[in-house]
Amino acid sequence: MNAERNGMKPQHITLIGAGLVGSLLAVYLARRGYDVTIIEKRPDMRTAAISAGRSINLALANRGIRPLEELGLMQQVRDIIIPMKGRMLHDEQGQTQLVPYGQQPHEVIYSVSRGELNKLLMTAAEATGKVKIVFETGIEQIDFNQQRILLKHEQTGAQQPHHFELLIGADGGGSVVRKAIDALHGKASIEEKLFHSYKELNIAAGANGSFRIEKEALHIWPRGDFMMIGLPNNDGSFTMTLFAPDQGAVSFAALHDHASFTRFFEQNFADALKLMPDAAETYFRNPTGFLGTVHCPNWYVQNKALLIGDAAHAIVPFHGQGMNCGFEDCFDLNRLLDEHHDNWQPVFAAYAAARKPNGEAIALMAQENYVEMRATVRDPKFQLKKTVGFELEKRWPQLFSPRYSMVMFQHIPYAEALRRGRINDDILAALCDPIEQAEQVDYILAEQLIRQKLG
Ligand code: FAD
Numbered sequence: 334m335n336a337e338r339n340g341m342k343p344q345h346i347t348l349i350g351a352g353l354v355g356s357l358l359a360v361y362l363a364r365r366g367y368d369v370t371i372i373e374k375r376p377d378m379r380t381a382a383i384s385a386g387r388s389i390n391l392a393l394a395n396r397g398i399r400p401l402e403e404l405g406l407m408q409q410v411r412d413i414i415i416p417m418k419g420r421m422l423h424d425e426q427g428q429t430q431l432v433p434y435g436q437q438p439h440e441v442i443y444s445v446s447r448g449e450l451n452k453l454l455m456t457a458a459e460a461t462g463k464v465k466i467v468f469e470t471g472i473e474q475i476d477f478n479q480q481r482i483l484l485k486h487e488q489t490g491a492q493q494p495h496h497f498e499l500l501i502g503a504d505g506g507g508s509v510v511r512k513a514i515d516a517l518h519g520k521a522s523i524e525e526k527l528f529h530s531y532k533e534l535n536i537a538a539g540a541n542g543s544f545r546i547e548k549e550a551l552h553i554w555p556r557g558d559f560m561m562i563g564l565p566n567n568d569g570s571f572t573m574t575l576f577a578p579d580q581g582a583v584s585f586a587a588l589h590d591h592a593s594f595t596r597f598f599e600q601n602f603a604d605a606l607k608l609m610p611d612a613a614e615t616y617f618r619n620p621t622g623f624l625g626t627v628h629c630p631n632w633y634v635q636n637k638a639l640l641i642g643d644a645a646h647a648i649v650p651f652h653g654q655g656m657n658c659g660f661e662d663c664f665d666l667n668r669l670l671d672e673h674h675d676n677w678q679p680v681f682a683a684y685a686a687a688r689k690p691n692g693e694a695i696a697l698m699a700q701e702n703y704v705e706m707r708a709t710v711r712d713p714k715f716q717l718k719k720t721v722g723f724e725l726e727k728r729w730p731q732l733f734s735p736r737y738s739m740v741m742f743q744h745i746p747y748a749e750a751l752r753r754g755r756i757n758d759d760i761l762a763a764l765c766d767p768i769e770q771a772e773q774v775d776y777i778l779a780e781q782l783i784r785q786k787l788g
Contacts, residue, residue: 354642355503538569
């Protein structure tokens with residue numbers, strides 16, 4: 334059925350990509366009464382032994398949890414997540430220090446298996462009875478005028494045209510839908526390369542599935558220009574990720590054989606290396622992952638198509654927000670459909686206006702967080718500012734909130750978190766630059782600054 338003349342109320346939606354965001358969105362759309370066909374390039378990971386691609390586990394936080402709760406899925410998700418209460422910093426001597434993420438018991442983030450979460454969401458989508466996932470089929474071409482796409486079976490190569498009423502691209506960072514929208518508008522997205530990449534390693538579980546390092550923490554080995562992190566898995570293992578420059582004296586290019594790898598790890602990650610006896614083999618077996626940010630100028634084609642998740646705003650992973658932001662896209666889109674009684678016509682522009690500045694803001698904060706995680710976190714001044722920031726939040730909870738908390742534990746728009754975070758930085762610099770210890774803070778000045786700048 335075609336869109337109505339005085340509005341747009343499709344009955345059927347074609348969604349590209351059954352990744353995390355596409356699967357979650359399908360649940361929302363089905364609950365609203367739409368029939369949804371998802372076209373997914375990969376085989377069904379619930380039956381085929383394939384990796385979910387990219388990182389094995391992810392940090393789930395408030396912005397991702399809210400839509401899962403709204404859809405009644407969080408109960409099931411709770412069975413597969415592990416709370417992480419703070420950053421466990423590992424120095425070169427193997428000393429550790431836990432830096433809490435927040436001050437309240439609920440201010441934690443959660444480690445979740447990408448594959449398990451994706452499977453759960455696909456099953457929830459199909460369980461609505463209104464979602465059909467077509468696996469091993471990729472989208473090849475898009476004709477927005479004719480509202481037609483060309484699909485290709487990944488195994489047989491067989492091609493098949495498909496008519497769409499409304500097309501939603503949830504096809505990730507390399508989105509074909511985004512490229513077609515770019516071409517239509519004659520303006521290409523900017524794909525900003527980080528020139529740092531990542532590689533996954535593994536700490537195996539101990540006896541009887543025990544955790545060999547602190548279970549409820551996100552472990553970080555900050556080393557200045559590079560770092561390694563570790564997130565817990567339910568089976569007692571940890572997924573470790575090395576992030577480093579592509580080129581240079583310390584880089585992926587420099588780790589070219591077992592000897593250089595072992596030397597580098599003994600020098601920088603000796604405590605972790607003891608727990609990863611086969612790290613060198615794993616290192617040379619696993620692919621090196623690319624990192625970058627996508628700045629997409631046009632998120633939709635009026636009444637025909639829109640982008641969601643990484644397809645619209647792929648970001649670097651250092652704030653643990655890519656998926657969370659994509660889930661928030663779904664939440665906001667659903668709200669807009671409520672507001673406009675499922676007349677999609679005004680929703681395209683409203684959705685892009687609401688989400689695009691926030692996508693740009695979290696992209697920037699994610700880049701900044703890389704520097705914080707790998708370098709700044711080691712600076713005593715950073716630790717001082719963190720402590721003072723928590724104290725300001727305790728004394729003036731209505732006015733002052735650390736930026737990390739705004740991003741991870743609240744729902745304040747990312748763009749506003751970025752704006753307020755800049756003001757926080759100024760206040761903390763004014764208070765902490767002249768002092769060495771938190772006890773020396775001038776709280777009269779603190780109150781003045783907070784009321785003046787954040788009141
Ligand atoms: P994707 O997960 O990429 O899914 C896209 C889907 O589309 C895939 O299933 C793909 O097969 C399919 N597809 C692609 N092209 C086509 C096509 N042509 N035709 C049909 N189907 C197609 N985010 C967090 O929130 N927290 C974290 O801690 C975190 N850590 C990360 C760590 C790393 C190392 C990386 C790389 C990313 C991390 N992210 C994290 C980001 C997160 O992985 C992404 O934001 C999230 O996966 C986006 O989901 P998506 O559904 O939009 O895209």
